[in-house]
Amino acid sequence: MSGLAIDMTGISKAFGPVKALVDADLRVARGTIHGLVGQNGAGKSTIIKVLAGILKPDSGRITINGTRVESLTPASVERLGVHFIHQERLLVPTATVAEAVFLNYELRFGPFLRPGAMKRRAEELIRTHFGLELPGDTLVRDLTTAQQKIVQITRALAQEAKVLVLDEPTAALVKREVDSLFAVLRNLRAQGIAVIFISHYMQEIEDLCDEVTVMRNGTDVGVVRPGETSIDEIVSMMIARDVGEMFPRRSHALGAPVLRVEGLSQAGHFRNVSFEVRAGEVLGITGLLGSGVKELVECLFGLEQPDAGSVTIDGEVRRFANPGRAVQGRMALVPEDRRAHGVATDMSVRDNITIASLDRYMTRGFVSRARENEAVDGFIRELSIKTPHRDQLVRNLSGGNQQKVALAKWLSCQSRVYVLDEPTVAVDVGAKVEIYTLLNRLAAEGAAILFLSSDLLEIAGFCDRALVVYRGTLNGEFAGETLDSDLLLAAASGARAQRKEA
Amino acid sequence: MTMALSPSSPESPAGASRGKALAAAAIRLGALATFAAIMAYFALTARGFATPFNIVNVIEQSAILGILAFGMSVVIIGGGSEVQTGGIDLSLAANAGLCAAVFATATNAGLPAPMAIAATLGTGMLVGAVNGFAVVGLGILPLLATLASMNIVAGIELTLTENTVLSTSSPLLSVLSSGRFLGISALAWVLIAASVIVGLVIHRTPVGLRLYAVGGHPEAARAAGLNVGLHVWGTYVFAGLCAGLAAILIVSRLSASTPGTGELLLSILAAALLGTVFSRRFVPTVGGTVLSVIFIGFLANGFQLLHLSSYWVSGVQGALILLVVAVTSYARPQEH
Incomplete structure (x- = not known):
């Protein structure tokens, strides 16, 4: 028997004219953690769906734990010991931990459930694998995101998984939780379980994986070992582009201050915050959860109201009662939760892009479809929004492309100030670069950009200058040499005292 | 590429969920306290309310409502308690009416009791199967699908009975209407037996657990390997079976x-909706449904004894539905 837990060879799959997979291979050895990386659309999720038995491949061979399988169904894959931890926390909110772990594989006595046994067994599994005391009768909806992830994994372990496939498992976890998840995965590896780890976070791939399969354009373009291959090389394999362009440079000169914030305070969140953003400048701002940075940005945009202080745009003092006023004041916000605030997922790409600026497409009191279409097609081309046509519903686009639609909406308003709240969360590398390039173009045209992100490498790599909010006050300003992710982290976590740097 | 400091967490802080849990507990206790207070009020003011005879009488009268409420509860469990899109069977009462007409007609036509029963239960389950097909197969919202079938079924009943009373009698019916065992009437036994059986299946077997999962989060249930459509379909067929059973009790009583x-x-x-208040998850439970069925029975009985118009009972029930739906929607944590 070979040492391979999963051996997928020459897998091809086409949807009509679109070739989603072309002769792709994925080989995962027992007792290893295997990374699977690639941009959205590279074929990662298609090959995983083939493995899950959700999609039938057009051709190719699949061997699981030495058993050649001809046709897979979701049920037969589970019987072969392959389990999937979905990105969405697919758990029943009204179930208890024990019920969620054993759903469809209930422990029973004759026809009857053994609730006590299921509770004890679930608690025992969680204790053994995670070193955590989680009462088996807690309701899933009362768990934290990380705990729900743990329940999902425990469910697979309860069925004696031999292969565990995790799709973006860390997307909603904080650092400490990520660390303990990694400890669990390493522990599983030691027990001989094969783990397939899909992530957009290269740092995690490097920290965790023994081997990485890189996918591009529906096929595997290489299998590398993170110890021997650098992150930059992996990323350039993914995008077939020099990683030096990950954070494209800006060369334009900065203009006069556009946005000036003075002494802004909101009780309980932040106090006496002052800064300015110049025309053409990208100012990064960051802070830990609860630092007040979120509320600060929301105050700027009129989602929240400050208690004191002033906001000046182009020398004029502005106070926005609501986001609508802010838009009229030529300010644009790309909020973090794009599904809730940024885009209307049940509307078309066109309507989303033009909704905030319809009056620009008016002719004699009516919206001119022709002018609208022309502008929208322009945006789709410029931002390379991957959509079959402008009437496609936004819900059918990938996360990165939804984000581009949200950006296009504000571009069509021609704002002076752009406030972006985590614009690249859950966006793949290629789309990230496109978003950076786009922001550079806005900056070059003289816009002032305030960029809120908790990705410190991004802040350090992309922004001209950065501010750190710590417990409601500015804890340092960073530029040039000092604009470094380690220093930013020190300031954000309060490890470094308050101090000004030029 | 990322040093995630504070990735977005949609979760509410632990404090908020504790607040919700407290609110939920308060609602449960409040409901029980209100129940007790109303009972106490009736006991003090309505002559004859607290007598054993009256209490047994109310429980017997509750048998029909109880069986039907089990059907509704199971549909809500499997379809989810989301008010607009969740499981609901508006045709349940009309279905019971049709089944009663079928049973009376079959008995009067001289069919032996087992065949009349089979025809009745078969009719109920057929209507349930059609409801299930409309909901699962055609993807129509349960609220609309069963509203439509309610009218269809009521129409068929009218054609069958020409809107008249179909009197009937049979040995089986006399046993059901006046038989007693251990001093408890046959009707009350039926309610007890049904409660025990449905309670065991819903709360003590994998079937019940899976139904709750299907209703609570269909995608999660599907990801766990469950056949969601089949389960939902099953709940409507079960509701139809309940309609058939209740129909036999109705005919025996009248x-x-x-x-x-x-x-x-x-x-x-x-x-069925009031019953959800008694569970910490705000989902229907067999115990909760039994409690609210008896409560509603006592409510009607108390009104009668106080010589209040029975029209008020409908008003109070309507208000209860509004109150329960409002309170549980408020207290149910936002999911997804």
């Missing part, structure tokens, strides 16, 4: 099938 059985719908809904 010695006839009568028009107007459809008016039970409000009580059934009130009982």
Whole structure:
């Protein structure tokens, strides 16, 4: 028997004219953690769906734990010991931990459930694998995101998984939780379980994986070992582009201050915050959860109201009662939760892009479809929004492309100030670069950009200058040499005292 | 590429969920306290309310409502308690009316009891299967699908009975209406037996657990390998079976099938929805449904003894539905 837990060879799959997979291979050895990386659309999720038995491949061979399988169904894959931890926390909110772990594989006595046994067994599994005391009768909806992830994994372990496939498992976890998840995965590896780890976070791939399969354009373009291959090389394999362009440079000169914030305070969140953003400048701002940075940005945009202080745009003092006023004041916000605030997922790409600026497409009191279409097609081309046509519903686009639609909406308003709240969360590398390039173009045209992100490498790599909010006050300003992710982290976590740097 | 400091967490802080848990507990206790207070009020003011005879009488009267409320509860469990899109069977009462007409007609036509029963239960389950097909197969919202079938079924009942009372009698019916065992009437036994059986299946077997999962989060249930459609379909067929069973009890109690059985719908809904208040997850439970069925029975009985118009009972039930739906939607944590 070979040492391979999963051996997928020459897998091809086409949807009509679109070739989603072309002769792709994925080989995962027992007792290893295997990374699977690639941009959205590279074929990662298609090959995983083939493995899950959700999609039938057009051709190719699949061997699981030495058993050649001809046709897979979701049920037969589970019987072969392959389990999937979905990105969405697919758990029943009204179930208890024990019920969620054993759903469809209930422990029973004759026809009857053994609730006590299921509770004890679930608690025992969680204790053994995670070193955590989680009462088996807690309701899933009362768990934290990380705990729900743990329940999902425990469910697979309860069925004696031999292969565990995790799709973006860390997307909603904080650092400490990520660390303990990694400890669990390493522990599983030691027990001989094969783990397939899909992530957009290269740092995690490097920290965790023994081997990485890189996918591009529906096929595997290489299998590398993170110890021997650098992150930059992996990323350039993914995008077939020099990683030096990950954070494209800006060369334009900065203009006069556009946005000036003075002494802004909101009780309980932040106090006496002052800064300015110049025309053409990208100012990064960051802070830990609860630092007040979120509320600060929301105050700027009129989602929240400050208690004191002033906001000046182009020398004029502005106070926005609501986001609508802010838009009229030529300010644009790309909020973090794009599904809730940024885009209307049940509307078309066109309507989303033009909704905030319809009056620009008016002719004699009516919206001119022709002018609208022309502008929208322009945006789709410029931002390379991957959509079959402008009437496609936004819900059918990938996360990165939804984000581009949200950006296009504000571009069509021609704002002076752009406030972006985590614009690249859950966006793949290629789309990230496109978003950076786009922001550079806005900056070059003289816009002032305030960029809120908790990705410190991004802040350090992309922004001209950065501010750190710590417990409601500015804890340092960073530029040039000092604009470094380690220093930013020190300031954000309060490890470094308050101090000004030029 | 990322040093995630504070990735977005949609979760509410632990404090908020504790607040919700407290609110949920308060609602549960409040409901029980209100129940007790109303009972106490009736006991003090309504002559004859607290007598054993009256209490047994109310429980017997509750058997029909109880069986139907079990059907509704199971549909809500499997379809989810989301008010607009969740599981609901508006045709349940009308279906019971049709089944009663079928049973009376079959008995009067001289069919032996087992065959009459089979025809009745078969009719109920057939209507349930059609509901299930409309909901699962055609993807129509349960609220609309069963509203439509309610009217269809009521129409068929009218054609069958020509809107008249179909009197009937048979040995089986006399046993059901006046038989006693251990001093408890046959009707009450049926309610007890049904409660035990449905309670065991829903709360003590994998079937029940899976139904709750299907209703609570269909995608999660599907990801766990469950056949969601089949489970939902099953709940409507079960509701139809309940309609058939209840129909036999109705005919035995009245010695006839009568028009107007459809008016039970409000009580059934009130009982099934009120029952959700007694669970910490705000989902229907068999115990909760039994409690609210008996509560509703006592409510009607108390009104009668106080010589209040029975029209008020409908009003109170309607208000209860509004109150329960409002309170549980408020206290149910936002999911997804």
